[in-house]
Amino acid sequence: MVILNKKYLIMLLSILTLSFLLVACGGDSEEGTDEGNTEEDTGEETDTGSEGEGSEEAAGEFEEDEWQFVTEETQGEVQYEYAAEFANRISEKTGGAITVDALEYGSLGSSVDQAQLLQQGGVQLAVMSPGFTGGQVSDGQIFSLHYFFPSDQEQVQEVLTNSEALNQDLRAKYEEHSISPLSYWTEGAMAWTSNVGIESPSDWEGLNMRVQESPLMRESYDAYGATVQALDWGELYTALDRETVDAQENPIFFIESASFHEVQDTVTISNHNNYVAMTTANTEWYNGLDENVKAVVDETVTEMQDWVFDEQKSQNQAGLEAIEADTENETEIIELNEDQIAEFREAAEPVHQYYRDEVEGIDPEIFDKLQEEIAEVMGE
Numbered sequence: 507m508v509i510l511n512k513k514y515l516i517m518l519l520s521i522l523t524l525s526f527l528l529v530a531c532g533g534d535s536e537e538g539t540d541e542g543n544t545e546e547d548t549g550e551e552t553d554t555g556s557e558g559e560g561s562e563e564a565a566g567e568f569e570e571d572e573w574q575f576v577t578e579e580t581q582g583e584v585q586y587e588y589a590a591e592f593a594n595r596i597s598e599k600t601g602g603a604i605t606v607d608a609l610e611y612g613s614l615g616s617s618v619d620q621a622q623l624l625q626q627g628g629v630q631l632a633v634m635s636p637g638f639t640g641g642q643v644s645d646g647q648i649f650s651l652h653y654f655f656p657s658d659q660e661q662v663q664e665v666l667t668n669s670e671a672l673n674q675d676l677r678a679k680y681e682e683h684s685i686s687p688l689s690y691w692t693e694g695a696m697a698w699t700s701n702v703g704i705e706s707p708s709d710w711e712g713l714n715m716r717v718q719e720s721p722l723m724r725e726s727y728d729a730y731g732a733t734v735q736a737l738d739w740g741e742l743y744t745a746l747d748r749e750t751v752d753a754q755e756n757p758i759f760f761i762e763s764a765s766f767h768e769v770q771d772t773v774t775i776s777n778h779n780n781y782v783a784m785t786t787a788n789t790e791w792y793n794g795l796d797e798n799v800k801a802v803v804d805e806t807v808t809e810m811q812d813w814v815f816d817e818q819k820s821q822n823q824a825g826l827e828a829i830e831a832d833t834e835n836e837t838e839i840i841e842l843n844e845d846q847i848a849e850f851r852e853a854a855e856p857v858h859q860y861y862r863d864e865v866e867g868i869d870p871e872i873f874d875k876l877q878e879e880i881a882e883v884m885g886e
């Protein structure tokens with residue numbers, strides 16, 4: 507009996523020691539995720555680790571699942587890299603129980619098709635540009651107003667992250683259409699490209715501008731005397747090359763990555779607005795998530811705001827350098843001065859009022875609230 511008790515005691519001590527070690531290691535893997543994991547895609551340090559490397563402890567808390575996360579861009583571009591990073595983080599946090607498939611543009615149709623797929627629950631998550639649902643969610647068109655948001659990208663990101671008008675009120679509007687915007691973020695300031703060199707509103711006279719499917723974009727360019735044509739970006743290079751459209755707007759990284767500068771002579775740094783992207787979830791799917799899973803999604807979306815800001819910044823810098831260095835496709839870079847911007851602002855401002863007072867289906871309170879929030883961030 508005595509011998510048995512001793513054996514039992516030794517076994518108990520071993521179990522206790524092992525449990526202590528496991529708890530200590532588990533604590534490390536949760537808190538120590540800020541270091542030492544490098545993502546191959548971007549070459550940047552992340553706080554996630556590679557896919558499926560989460561702790562077994564975490565795996566026990568989560569049911570196995572697989573989500574599809576569609577983006578409007580291709581590998582290497584900001585949206586796709588966002589989804590890949592998000593996937594790594596979710597895998598890490600759930601101990602590999604939940605797998606997220608990051609899908610690049612083209613795998614599931616056009617940008618409009620992708621938005622519809624999310625609304626129908628065909629995919630669970632999407633990076634979506636408000637421009638492609640402007641006909642359905644009128645209030646989302648607020649992002650296409652010119653000279654409404656700050657030009658400083660840090661201030662833009664601050665508004666997008668903290669605005670109640672966007673994260674509560676506008677979110678509710680999208681949710682009526684089964685789209686839950688979990689966050690809004692900037693992919694950088696928009697720049698115009700054309701063959702004429704746009705320096706004043708009158709330079710737009712007679713130009714046919716490519717836009718996304720948002721009715722308000724017509725008004726914005728009509729104010730400068732241009733016509734517009736809605737087109738998916740997959741068709742844009744050819745359209746610019748054949749001159750069926752004369753101009754387009756995008757952040758610099760995308761102009762370079764999609765090679766639009768090859769078929770356009772000039773890029774105008776106009777700071778007229780920003781390329782805003784939304785991390786969206788199908789509303790019914792998101793609302794049906796277990797609380798612990800929802801908490802992981804929300805936490806990851808919040809963390810990703812800083813990550814994506816740095817990602818777009820370095821991609822935009824690299825894009826500008828690449829355009830400047832491309833001697834085979836020489837591109838004139840025009841940076842608007844303060845007087846030129848003032849001229850554009852004067853032409854654009856009546857569209858703000860038109861949007862607030864005339865556009866059917868928009869909520870003027872969201873406009874007013876957002877305008878106040880922007881003024882506060884800008885210290886006005």
Ligand code: 6CS
Pocket residue numbers: 578579617635693718738739755756757760781
């Ligand atoms: O212009 C567009 O439609 C595309 N531009 C960017 C920056 N991302 C994807 C989007 O669809």
